[in-house]
Amino acid sequence: MAYSSKVIDHYENPRNVGSLPKDDAHVGTGLVGAPECGDVMKLQVKVNPETGVIDDAKFKTFGCGSAIASSSLATEWLKGKTVEQALAIKNTDIVSELSLPPVKIHCSVLAEDAIKAAIADYRKKQQAAEAPAAAQPMI
């Protein structure tokens, strides 16, 4: 099976590989896996508290070229987007940008899941941080 030139480019020069401090209140971490191929993907976003915009995104994927390319592309797209805009990214957008063949569509699904998981984690942290403050006027 031939990879598209875009997949090869992301595979050979992956963007934003690495990790962000997991315990930072403004960092959301998503860790997802595809059991049918044994892939595992970690994707993190750092949200600017003032603007609500994603300042930074990092990933680390252990898997095939398409899984690496899908997560690499996802981190590129995430930077500069608001959390809501990020949630609007669909796996089909990744499929068409990278020209993924049908057997590799699950890699893009994994990337979409990773984005959603990272943002869910970020929101959970925010809620946990806001909860005591919101409770204060009640006292």
Place this chain on the structure above:
Amino acid sequence: MPPTIQACRECGGGAPIDAHFCPQCSKILSLGQHGDYFAFLGLPRRLMLDAADLEQRFRMLSRQFHPDFFYNAAPAERRASLERSSYLNDAYRTLKQPVSRIEYLLQLEGAAARTPQEQSRQVPPALLEEVFALNEELDEIRGQRAAGAAARVLAPRLERARQPIERRRDEHERQLAALSAEWDALLDRAAAPAARRPVLDALRECMLERNYIRNLLAGIERELGD
């Protein structure tokens, strides 16, 4: 309810759904509606199959369906012999290996995930954490090798990384065997579907970690082999 009888193409008589030849006119039956791989081979849906018995059933049916015997037969019979031979080969290949047998059973019993999304959401987070950490450790070792570290320095580290994965694999195999035995026991005493469900769910969850374990061990073998 799935059908339990089929009609013979030649004489119009009724035959049990998993019969291969018409009990009335003895012609080979067309492969239309039929049961599953287990039923095709005359077996209950047990997971601990006797390999010798399975092979014997395969060989016997294989001879009966063989297209050479239908060389001069009518086109419909020739087609039926080809279809039955081909289905038989698929059935044998699937049931011969314990792992593909389990996967097939999960599909049959409606316990397999239908979409990749569904499947990926079923992986326990603790397993992903563990797999990710082990992958990172392997990645670091690879990095050290690329930086020129000697094999004798890296080998002990690889060995240390391998131990927890091998333990996990052994535990995984034990669990699969225990669950298979449990499934068979339930089947043997005709337990209700609701009673069988938890065993199927446990089997499905157990199967999820299989490829992770395999990939990690393959990664270590590659590093050790270089």
